[in-house]
Amino acid sequence: MSSSLIPQLPTGPKEPADRAPTDWKTQAMQKRIRRRYARERRFRLFGLAAVILSAAFLAFLLVTMVANGWRGFTRTDVTLPIDFPVTGMLVERAQLDTRGADLALAGAGLENAVKGAASTAFGAGGEDFISENAWLRVREAIKRDPSILDRKVSIEVPASTEIDQALGGKGTPEAEAAVARLQQAGAITRRFNADFLHESDSTDPVAVGIWGALKGSLLTMTVTFLIAFPVGVLSAIYLEEYAPKNRWTDLIEVSINNLAAVPSIIFGLLGLAVFLGSWSLFGWRFGPLLPRSAALVGGLTLALMIMPVIVIASRNAIKAVPPSIRDAALGIGASPIQVVFHHVLPLAMPGILTGTIIGMARALGETAPLLLIGMRAFIVTPPGGFTDPATVLPVQIFLWSDEVSRGFIEKTSAAIIVLLVFLLAMNGLAIYLRNKFETRW
Amino acid sequence: MNAFALLFLIAGLGLIGWLTARARANRFDRGNARRLHSLPGQHGMYVAMWTILPALLFIAVWSAVSPGLVRDAVLQHPAAAQLPQFDFERDALLAEARRVANEDGATAFDPVAQQLAAPTRAAQSRYRWMGTAAAILLAFAGAAFALTRVRASFKARSRVERGTMLLLLLASLIAILTTLGIFLSLLWESLRFFQQVPIADFLFGRHWSPQVIDAADPGKSLGAVPLFWGTFFIGAVIAMIVAIPFGLMSAIYLTQYAAPGVRKWMKPILEMLAGVPTVVYGYFAALTVAPAVRDLAVSLGYTYASSESALAAGLVMGVMIIPFVSSMADDSIAAVPTAMRDGSLAMGATTSETISRVLIPAALPGVVAGVLLAVSRAIGETMIVVMAASGAANITLNPFESATTVTKQIVDLLTGESEFDSPKTLAAFALGLTLFVITLLLNIVALRVVKKYREAYE
Numbered sequence: 001m002s003s004s005l006i007p008q009l010p011t012g013p014k015e016p017a018d019r020a021p022t023d024w025k026t027q028a029m030q031k032r033i034r035r036r037y038a039r040e041r042r043f044r045l046f047g048l049a050a051v052i053l054s055a056a057f058l059a060f061l062l063v064t065m066v067a068n069g070w071r072g073f074t075r076t077d078v079t080l081p082i083d084f085p086v087t088g089m090l091v092e093r094a095q096l097d098t099r100g101a102d103l104a105l106a107g108a109g110l111e112n113a114v115k116g117a118a119s120t121a122f123g124a125g126g127e128d129f130i131s132e133n134a135w136l137r138v139r140e141a142i143k144r145d146p147s148i149l150d151r152k153v154s155i156e157v158p159a160s161t162e163i164d165q166a167l168g169g170k171g172t173p174e175a176e177a178a179v180a181r182l183q184q185a186g187a188i189t190r191r192f193n194a195d196f197l198h199e200s201d202s203t204d205p206v207a208v209g210i211w212g213a214l215k216g217s218l219l220t221m222t223v224t225f226l227i228a229f230p231v232g233v234l235s236a237i238y239l240e241e242y243a244p245k246n247r248w249t250d251l252i253e254v255s256i257n258n259l260a261a262v263p264s265i266i267f268g269l270l271g272l273a274v275f276l277g278s279w280s281l282f283g284w285r286f287g288p289l290l291p292r293s294a295a296l297v298g299g300l301t302l303a304l305m306i307m308p309v310i311v312i313a314s315r316n317a318i319k320a321v322p323p324s325i326r327d328a329a330l331g332i333g334a335s336p337i338q339v340v341f342h343h344v345l346p347l348a349m350p351g352i353l354t355g356t357i358i359g360m361a362r363a364l365g366e367t368a369p370l371l372l373i374g375m376r377a378f379i380v381t382p383p384g385g386f387t388d389p390a391t392v393l394p395v396q397i398f399l400w401s402d403e404v405s406r407g408f409i410e411k412t413s414a415a416i417i418v419l420l421v422f423l424l425a426m427n428g429l430a431i432y433l434r435n436k437f438e439t440r441w
Numbered sequence: 442m443n444a445f446a447l448l449f450l451i452a453g454l455g456l457i458g459w460l461t462a463r464a465r466a467n468r469f470d471r472g473n474a475r476r477l478h479s480l481p482g483q484h485g486m487y488v489a490m491w492t493i494l495p496a497l498l499f500i501a502v503w504s505a506v507s508p509g510l511v512r513d514a515v516l517q518h519p520a521a522a523q524l525p526q527f528d529f530e531r532d533a534l535l536a537e538a539r540r541v542a543n544e545d546g547a548t549a550f551d552p553v554a555q556q557l558a559a560p561t562r563a564a565q566s567r568y569r570w571m572g573t574a575a576a577i578l579l580a581f582a583g584a585a586f587a588l589t590r591v592r593a594s595f596k597a598r599s600r601v602e603r604g605t606m607l608l609l610l611l612a613s614l615i616a617i618l619t620t621l622g623i624f625l626s627l628l629w630e631s632l633r634f635f636q637q638v639p640i641a642d643f644l645f646g647r648h649w650s651p652q653v654i655d656a657a658d659p660g661k662s663l664g665a666v667p668l669f670w671g672t673f674f675i676g677a678v679i680a681m682i683v684a685i686p687f688g689l690m691s692a693i694y695l696t697q698y699a700a701p702g703v704r705k706w707m708k709p710i711l712e713m714l715a716g717v718p719t720v721v722y723g724y725f726a727a728l729t730v731a732p733a734v735r736d737l738a739v740s741l742g743y744t745y746a747s748s749e750s751a752l753a754a755g756l757v758m759g760v761m762i763i764p765f766v767s768s769m770a771d772d773s774i775a776a777v778p779t780a781m782r783d784g785s786l787a788m789g790a791t792t793s794e795t796i797s798r799v800l801i802p803a804a805l806p807g808v809v810a811g812v813l814l815a816v817s818r819a820i821g822e823t824m825i826v827v828m829a830a831s832g833a834a835n836i837t838l839n840p841f842e843s844a845t846t847v848t849k850q851i852v853d854l855l856t857g858e859s860e861f862d863s864p865k866t867l868a869a870f871a872l873g874l875t876l877f878v879i880t881l882l883l884n885i886v887a888l889r890v891v892k893k894y895r896e897a898y899e
Contacts, residue, residue, distance in 0.1 A: 036791055043793035047694025052689045055710050057760050061717065061725055068728075081446065089737050235613030242609065252613050255620040261814070261884045262877065266623060269873040273626035304619050311616070337602040365718025368823035368848070372855050393711020394720040394824075401724045401828060409728070416721050427716060431709075 013389025018283050050124030063397040065413050065420070075193035076159040076167050076204060077354060078130055080114070081121050082138065083152040087113040098144045105142060114157070122182070122239040129178060131158040133207050158206050159188065161407040170406060196414065200412050201379050201396065205407030208400070210415050216295055216375070216390035217364060219383060223299020224306065224363050229356055231303075233345075236352075239311070240318040241340050260308035268369030271301035276373060293374040293389040306359035313355020317348040350437035357430040367394040393419050445502070447573055451580050455493040456691025462591050464724040469593045477596040478660035487597040490604050491587035496580040503572040505551040508789055514564035520556040526745035535561075627877055630870035637864045638663050643871060649824040649834035649845075651854060651865050659864045665872065667834035671844035675755040675826065678821035679840060684815055688766025688809065693796055695767075715764035723828030726757035731829055749831035752840035758825050765815045773807020773894070774800055810887040817883035820877060847872050 021027065095104040114135040115127040121131050141155050142148060148265035159167075166175035167188065182188040199209025235252075243249040275290045275297050290297045321344050331338040370376075375391050376399060383390035391399070393415065400412040466481035512535065515521060516572035524531045537550070538557035542565060591597070635643070638660045646664015654662050691711060695704050738746030777800050785795040801808070832853055833841030854869040 036794070040701055040793045043796070044698055045693070046622040047690045047698055050690035051699075051707055051711070054687055054691055054760070054763050055707065055712065058710065058714055061721070064729055065721070191481065195785035211641045218880070231612045231615050231739065234609050235616060238613045242606065243613070252616055256616045258881060258884060259620055261621065261817060261880060263823070263848070263880055264486075264819075265821065265823045265851060266627075266873055268872060269851070270619075273630060273870070274622055277626075279688050279744050307619070308616065335598065335602060337605050361716065365716075365720070367718070367720040368827070368852065371827075371852055376856065378814060394718055397720050397724065398824070398828070401720075401727065412724060416724065419718060423716060441716070 007316050018102075041053055061183070062420075065416050068410055069413030069415075071168055071415045072410040072412075072417075073193055073196055074190050075195070076164040077156040077188040077189050077191060078134075078159045078163065079154050079189070080130060080134070080138075080157050081152060081154045081406075082114065082117040083120075084113075084149045085151070087116060089113050089149070089368060091149060093146055093149075096143060101143055102139065105128050105139050110139060110142075114138050118201075118412045121187075122178070129163050129182070131206050132204055134158055156189070160211075161205050161318060161350070164206055165406055168410075200382055201391070201399075204404050205403070205411055210393065210396065210409055210418055212379045213391050213393045213396035213415070214418070215382040216379065217392040219295035219386055219390060220298040220302065220370075220375075220392055221364060222358060223296055223386060224302045225356075225360060227300060227303035228310055228359065228363075232307045232356070232359075233314050233352055235307075236311045236314030236318060237340055237345070238381045239317045241344070242336070252297065256311050259304075260312060264305055264366055265368040265372065267301050267305045268372030270304065271297060271369060271373045275300060291387050291389075293377050294387045295383060296386045296391045297373050298370050298375050298390070298392065299386070301373060302363040302366060305366070305369065306363045309359035309362065310352075310356050313353045313358070314348070317351025317355065318344060320351065321347045350433055350439075353432045354434045361426040361430075364426070365394055365423060367398055370395050371398070393422075444500075444504075447576060451493055451496045451500075454577075454580045454584065455489040456490040458492040458588070459485035461485075462588060465588070466590050466597075471797050477593055477594045479601075483601050484591050484595070486601045486685055487557035488584060488591065491583035493583075494604075496576045499579050500572070506573060507568045510568055511561065511564045513831040514558055514567075515561050518557065521554060521558070523553050539565075539701040549557065560789065565596055571725025585895045603764075610801050623877065627870055627874040628820050630867055631874045634864060634867035634871045637867070643868075647836065649732040649850075653865060663868055665847075665875070668845060668847050668850055668872065668874075670836050671751065671830075671834065672846040672848075674837075674840075674844055675751050675830065675846055676758065676822065677816045679752060680759035680819045681816065682810065683756055684762035684766045684798065684819075685812060687759075688763045688815075689770050691763070692767045692774065696798060697792060699799075711767060712764050714760065717761070719761065719824040720828070721821060722757050722761050723824040723826075726753050726825055726829035730757055734841070743841055746841045747843040748832060749829065749843045750841045751837075751844040754826050754830040755840070757829065758819055758822055761822070761825070762815045762819055764819060766811055769811025769814065770804070771809050771873075773804040773811065776807065777803045786794050806890050810894070813887040813890070814881050817880040817887075820846070821848065821880050823852060825839070827852050844880045847876050849878075850884060879884065 024033070089108045089110065091104060091108045095101060114130070118126040118130050118134075120126070137157045138155055141153075160311075162171055162175040163179060163182070165171040166179045167190065171179070179188065193208075196209050198211045200212030202208045235256075239249065239252065239256075243252070276292055290300070317385065325343055325347065326339050329343045330336075334342065370392055375387050376395050377391060378399075379389060379391045397412055397415050397419065400408045400415065402410075462531055463481045463485035466484040469477060482672075515535065515538070516524075523532055534551055534554045535557070537554040538561045539553060541558035542562040643663055643665055645666060646660060647666045648662055648664045649667045650662045691707075695708055695711075699707065731748055733752065734750050734753045734756070735746045735748045738750070781799055781803060782795055785799040786792070790798065795854030826846045826849040828851055832845055832849065833843050834845050834850075835842060837844060851869045851872050854865055854872075857865075
C-alpha cells in the first residue's frame with residue numbers, strides 16, 4: 001500500500017556519471033528558493049487562519065448569545081400608583097388571611113382595578129404598558145400588607161413586552177415614545193429577574209422562567225445516570241477483563257462501536273417504537289409501556305444513547321491500569337472478581353468518571369430524540385416526579401426559538417447561556433478530575 | 442404502595458439479610474479458621490442477592506404483564522359490552538378510562554369510558570396489591586432459603602462470584618439488545634409502511650409532499666429522492682466544503698507549526714465547537730446566519746432567495762464538524778512514521794512540501810476515514826436542519842434555495858398530530874431505517890479503511 005503512495009525513484013542506468021552540482025547562487029535558483037519559501041509562509045498562514053477563524057466562530061457564537069441573552073435575566077418594572085379607595089373594590093378584610101384570599105381579590109375585580117389605575121396614571125392606553133400578569137404582583141403586595149387597601153400606594157409591576165422591548169431600543173415608535181415619557185417620570189426601572197430562574201413556561205415572554213425545564217433536565221439526567229453508568233461500567237469490565245475471545249464477544253464489541261456512531265434521532269425512533277408503542281405478546285395487547293412525555297422515557301432513551309460512550313471510556317481507563325497490579329493481587333490469593341472490584345476498578349475510576357461526565361454532558365445538550373418521544377409539551381408547572389409530563393432545557397430552547405414574539409429572543413438566548421454554563425461546568429469538572437486523579441504508570 | 446417505596450423496601454430487606462448473614466458468619470468457630478471457605482461479607486452478599494434479585498425479576502415481569510391482566514379484567518365488566526368492536530377505537534376508550542382512573546378530577550368525554558373508570562381503578566389496585574405482596578413474599582422466601590445455607594463449609598464466595606459474572610454478562614448484552622432493538626423496530630415499522638407504499642416509489646419517487654397524501658396511491662407523494670438529495674447536498678457537500686479545509690488545515694497547523702503552548706490552548710478551544718449543543722447551533726443558524734445568507738444572495742442579485750437556505754444550515758453544520766475532521770486528521774498524521782517526515786526534511790523540502798507531498802499522502806486513508814465519519818455525523822445531524830432548513834423538498838443545486846433533509850422530515854412527520862398507523866408516521870420509520878443503514882455503511886467502510894491503513898505502517 002505504501003509503495004503506491006510514495007513516488008517511485010527513477011532507477012536505471014541512464015544516470016549521467018558526472019553531473020555538475022547545482023549552483024544555488026544563480027538568479028533562477030534564488031528565485032526558485034524565494035518562491036518555495038513564499039509558498040511555505042502562505043501555507044503556514046492558511047493553517048493559522050483556519051485555526052483563528054474556527055476559534056473566531058466560536059467566540060462570535062458565544063458573544064452573540066451573551067449579547068442577546070443578558071437582557072433575558074433582567075426585567076422591566078413600571079412603578080404604578082394605585083389609589084385603592086378610588087377603585088371602589090369591595091374586599092372582605094377577614095378573607096385576606098385565609099386561603100381564599102386569591103379568589104376574593106380576583107372576584108373583587110383586582111385585575112380591572114389595576115388596569116384602570118394604569119390608564120389613570122399613564123393616560124389612555126396606559127393599561128398596555130403593564131404586563132397581563134401585573135395584577136398578580138399587586139395581589140401579593142396586598143396579601144403582605146392589607147392596610148394598603150385604604151390608601152394610595154406605588155407598586156412596581158412588570159412592564160408589558162412592548163415596553164420591555166422598547167426600552168432595549170427594539171420597540172415600535174409609539175412604545176418608545178411611551179418609554180421616554182415613563183423615563184421622564186422616573187417610573188421605569190430595570191433589575192435582575194430572579195423569577196426567570198424559578199418560574200416555568202408561559203405564553204408571555206416577560207413571565208417565562210426556566211426552572212420547569214431545568215428540573216425536567218435534572219430528573220431526566222438522574223434516570224440516564226442511574227441506568228447508563230452501572231450498565232456501561234459493568235459491560236466495560238466484562239469486555240476488558242473476563243470476556244473470552246470468541247464470536248459473541250466480537251459481536252458485542254461491534255454493536256457498541258456502531259451504537260456510538262448511530263445518529264441520535266434514531267434513538268428517538270427506538271424510544272417511540274419500543275417504550276411508547278403498542279405491543280402485543282401471546283395475544284395480549286399492551287398499551288404503551290411507559291407514560292409519554294415523562295422524564296423516565298427520556299432518561300431511558302438517552303441512557304441507551306450515551307451507554308456506548310461510557311463503555312468505550314471505561315474500557316480505555318481499565319486498559320490503562322498496568323497488568324502488574326492484577327498479577328500482584330492474584331499472587332496474594334485474590335479471586336478474579338476481587339482483583340477487579342478491589343484493585344482495578346478503584347484505580348480506573350477517575351478515567352471512568354471523566355468519560356461518564358462527558359457522556360452526561362452530551363445527553364444534557366441532546367434535543368432530537370426527546371422531541372420524538374413527546375417531551376415538547378407546554379409545561380407550566382415543574383414536573384413532580386419521573387412519570388410526570390416534563391420538558392428539558394434544550395427542548396425548551398427549541399420551543400422558545402419557534403415563538404413569534406420578539407421578547408422570546410432574549411429569553412431563548414438567556415436559556416442557552418444557562419445551558420452552556422452547565423455544560424461548561426461539567427466539562428470543567430471532567431478536566432479537573434482527569435488532571436487531579438489521573439495516574440500515569 | 443408506589444413503585445419506589447417497594448424498591449426501597451426490597452433494598453432494605455436485602456440490607457437486613459446482608460447484616461444477618463454476616464453476623465451469623467462472624468460467629469463461626471474461629472479456631473477452625475482454616476476450614477472456613479468464605480468471608481462473612483461474602484455470606485452476606487449471597488443472602489442479599491437471593492433476597493433482592495428474584496423479587497426484582499418478578500417486579501420487572503409483573504409490570505410488563507399486569508396491564509394486560511387489568512385490560513382483561515376491565516373487559517369482563519358488563520359495561521365493556523358497549524365498547525366498539527374495532528381494536529383501535531376500543532383501545533382509545535380504554536386508555537381514556539385509564540386516564541380518568543389515574544388522575545384526580547379528570548372526566549371522560551365518552552360515557553362508556555367514564556363507566557369503565559371505576560372498574561379500571563379497582564382492577565389496577567387489585568393487581569398492584571397482588572404484585573406487591575408476591576414481590577415481598579419472594580424477597581422473604583429468597584432470604585430464608587439463603588440464610589438456611591449459611592454454614593462454615595458453605596462456598597458463598599463462588600456462588601456470589603458466579604452471580605456477579607452473570608450480571609456483567611447481562612450488562613454487556615444490553616448493547617446487542619439495543620442494536621437489535623433499533624434494527625427490528627425500524628424494520629418492523631418500515632415493513633408496515635412498505636405494505637402500503639411500494640418500496641420503489643419511496644426510494645426512487647421524486648415528489649415528496651406528506652401533507653397531502655392520496656389514499657388511493659400514497660406512493661405518489663412519498664418519493665424520498667428530494668430528501669436524499671437535500672441530505673447529501675447539505676451534509677456531504679456544503680458542510681464538507683467548510684469542514685474539510687478548516688479541519689485539515691487546523692490539524693496541520695496545530696501538529697506541525699504551532700508552539701506547544703499555543704497547541705495546548707487552541708486544541709481544547711476547537712474541541713469546544715463539538716461540545717456546543719446542536720440546538721444552540723440551530724438557533725444561531727436560524728437567527729444570525731440565515732438572514733445574513735439571504736442578504737448576501739439578494740445583494741448578488743438573486744431576489745427570490747429563501748431565508749431557510751441550504752447554505753445557512755450547511756455552513757453552520759460544517760463548523761460543528763470541524764473538530765471531528767481535525768481530530769481524525771490529527772491522529773492519522775501523528776501515526777505516520779517520523780522517519781518519513783525526517784527523511785523528507787533532510788532532503789531539503791520545506792515543511793509545507795513535506796506536509797503536502799509526504800505526510801498527507803501517507804495519512805490519506807486515515808483522513809478519508811475521518812471525512813466519512815464526519816459525513817455520517819453530518820447527515821444524521823438533526824437540530825440544525827430542523828431549525829434552519831426548510832421543509833420544502835426541492836432538488837436543487839443552488840445553495841441559496843431551500844432544501845430539506847431526512848432528519849428534518851422525520852421530526853416533522855412525527856411531531857404533527859396524526860395517528861400512529863398512517864403512512865405519514867410510518868414513513869418516518871422508513872426514513873429512519875434508510876438513515877441507519879447509510880450511517881452504518883459509512884462507519885463500516887471508514888473502520889475498514891482505518892484498519893487496512895494501520896496494517897500498512899505497524
